[in-house]
Amino acid sequence: MEIIAVTKYVRLTPTKARDLTRAITGKSVGEALQVVELNKRKAAVAIGKTLKSAIANAENNAELSADKLYVARAVIENGPTLRRYWARARGSASPIRKKTAHVRITLTDKKPRKKK
Secondary structure, three states, X not given: OEEEEEEEEEOOOHHXXXXXXXXXXOOEHHHHHHHHHXXXXXXXXXXXXXXXXXXXXXXXXXXXXHHHOEEEEEEEEEXXXXXXXXXXXXXXXXXXXXXXXXXXXXXXXXXXXXXX
């Protein structure tokens, strides 16, 4: 059984958050929470909230125990980019791109196989 939690429009760069999702994929929920809580990055806050939401979904909706859950997939997808401009010399402007991301975490009750 798979449980999914999604957080959309998080104001962080997807490329800076993807390495943290790679670190928690395949781990048990307890280990993944420890990795996220000990990390100082801004992405760790958003990933931690989504992971806790997925755990709550599993316990309340699917009636699964959190001790037996594993992170099957953790994905950071690109969201819409907010485009702003920064005034420069002689009436010109430089673009500023404020990127957003969508965090998607999938939990499963089966232990995932290790990659070779």
